[in-house]
Amino acid sequence: MESLLANFLAKYNYWAYIGLVMIGMYAMIAKRNLVKKIIGMNIVQTAVILFYVSIAAKKGKTIPIIAHGHEDTGHHAVQALDYISPLPHVLMLTAIVVSVATLGVALALAIKVYRQYGTLEEDEIAMRIEEQ
Amino acid sequence: MRFLALITILMVGGLLFYGTPDFPAWGDPESPASLHVSPYYIEHAVEDTAVPNIVTAVLADYRGYDTMFETAVIFSAGIACLFLLRIYRRKSTTTRLYRHNLTGITLRIAKGGKLPEGSAEFERIDSLWVPYDMIIKVTSRLVVPFVQLFALYVIAHGHHSPGGGFQGGVIFGAAIILYAISNDLRRAFRRLNEKAALLASAAGVLLYAGTGLMCLLLGGNFLDYSKLADLLYTDAIMARSHGILIVEIGVGLAVMAVMVSLYYNLSSAGRHDEGL
Amino acid sequence: MSAHFPGLVIIIPLVAAFLILIGALLDRRLAFPLTALALLGSLLTAIGLLGKVIQTGVVEYHLAGWAPPVGIAYRVDHLNALVLVAVATVAFVNLMGTRELVKGLFEDRLGPFYTLYILLIAGLQGIVVTGDAFNLYVLLEIAALTGYALVGMSEGRAPLSSLNYIFIGTVGASLYLLGVGYLYLVTGTLNMADLAVRLPALYPSKVVVSAFVICLVGLCIKMGFFPMHAWLPNAYSHAPDPVSSLVAPLVTKVMIYVMIRMMLFVFTPAFAFDQMAISEPMVWLAIAAIVAGSFMALSTRRLKRMLTYIIVAEVGYMVGGFWLGNRLGISGAILHIVNDAIMTLCVFLSAAAIISKVGSDAIDDMQGLFKKMPVTMGVFVVAGLSIIGVPPTCGFFSKWYLISGAVAAGQYGFMAALLLSSLINLVLFFRIFEIAYFEPFHDHHGDHGHFVSAVQEAPFEMLVTLVVTAVLLFALGIYAGDIVSQIIDHAIPVGIT
Structure with a gap:
């Protein structure tokens, strides 16, 4: 039992990311306000970022920047074990940019919806559409 | 809807939960992801x-092709907002409003009317009363140059410390957005107008893709910076380092311009008047 | 130079995108010729690439000079090259055909429009040629973002539909990214070929199983597969006409290509078909998609909406055909990707021509159109016959492969669904033909008599492109056997019988 709990707690950021995905998706489906849905979408994207960055982690190791890289690279070999993995961080830089870009386009469309119907509440928009 | 949402997230949660026990332990240096x-x-x-900063090296060289498209993503977001929101035909108004900055009085000027003497103190506004806050304007004016300087440092020092084109570009864009928030959009346009921002965003990504094309013309594969060695008068390894710097500058330029152009379009809903 | 074809096919449209924007800032009229030139260049490169693949086999291209798995690599085999040519053809033909429409709709924003257009194509072509799972995600997002913007730029309900499209599309893409993350977690690589080498040892792992399911769900959302299709009819039918005729033929098909690529070449057929044992449920879902799509198409009286429901059914054809898991079924699915792209282009282009002249997309407003727009309607008939599956149009041949695959796999339900859908398509299209041919043209605008004479044949360049697409439908039909034996046979792994 003890070890099961310890095992569970040791992966806490994976559980956290699952929780964030669920929260974000709930907001996207259950909320009726378009801006809240956009926020939910962003939470899902951020959760994926948390997942990737967790893969990169190595306990007690440092960021992947080689100190004094220019002076004496030949003298002591760089040990991969001493640095956390750079690749997921690179990938997530891309994912962050993508989520910013998606957010921008989503907000632009929300502005267009607002211009047209005068509201961002889905129920009211549905009423306006029926009136037409 | 709530019920449907609960069912969906429970299914998704269950699916994600299912695989997690087989994950390698968190922070394990021997996990397969860290060994290949x-x-x-x-x-x-x-x-x-x-390049001592490995993240920069992977970002701009080993996986530089991803990064080029990442810049293209942000570029297309900027163009998308412009395409969706920009209103080109303006309603012709018969009167214009001007604020006298020293006294806070608003003047309404009919069509064809002229501003009184010393019109440098007047500023065009869109609603009857807009607050004029000297403290915010002066403070932000003091801050902006330092923010911009820091942005340039972040771009230039991305080889050695955390930073690079995206981060620096965003900071530089934030400086201009700060200026636009503390004053208004019309004043920001005097510093960086819409066309200049568009041109800069296209030029930034073009600098990236153009560097890649140059490598292709010099006989290498697309984005193989080591082929630039002869052009830059260095060896193949330093050419990669310089190539990374060039594309990071392109990224910085593009990201800065797109951030500003996104702000212009979103804050004024495409009308490009005084904005927020 | 031909060594660089896999790179150039993406780089030409990408670089052109920025030049188009700069050019349009100088003079708006530059936007169209620049786009046309770039897409033509890209199309020729794609054809050259296909020729090279047929002659010499798989072509690899290492971007930035780094060999995989360290760098990103393009790996073009018969499957990529074929889909690539289809995408480039549709993009170029649609561009030529919709010039006048675009000018009318987006006169003040031609530069941004064509920039987004060509970025969408660059993204889709990139998805098709890339050999890197994460690179695919980035390109997916380019194609998606530009697609959202293009779809949303119309009056009426388009912005709202596009916003819903963003929500669903982002969830789909995020799930795909998550799946790739799971694979990276257990293998440490992102290159597809490398993944395929390293995965078999890990098949018992629950992580791989979840990765498989997450990827598949994400892709099914993106391709509008039943029951995750709800966004598709709204987004495609509310979009501006020149955009519908671009997005509808390409986006769903490219996503189906991605599914085939992931299932066959990242996860092996042994894992996807045998170990996971989801072929049966997937085929049944495909049957549901076909039946539901067909009946929903029957229930609407609006032309574009009807066509989008047909797309829902066609997605069912391809997904179902693929999950039959035998050579005939998969050949049919791949052939249908190409055929359906051209068919959908043809039918949406002629619909765009009709709607722009009639001014409404209600089927009941189409009376007497055979007299008014004989060429357009002629092409529409050809496209309709192809969708129904009448020889010698191409629709017949892919459907033939799919049905033979269903018989070989013993999936008679799928065969029945295909036949039922053909029957319903027959009803759908002959309903329109009847209204357009037999009912006399009468003025639906009340007493504004002058509107009658306003309905006339579409502009000349549009007619030319329409006729070209119709000819393509016949050509694809006539050469279907060659396409299968020369290209598709080499695209499917040898193990599948």
């Missing part, structure tokens, strides 16, 4: 590219 490709980057980045 990533050690190569850590051990060879400096000798391959002469």
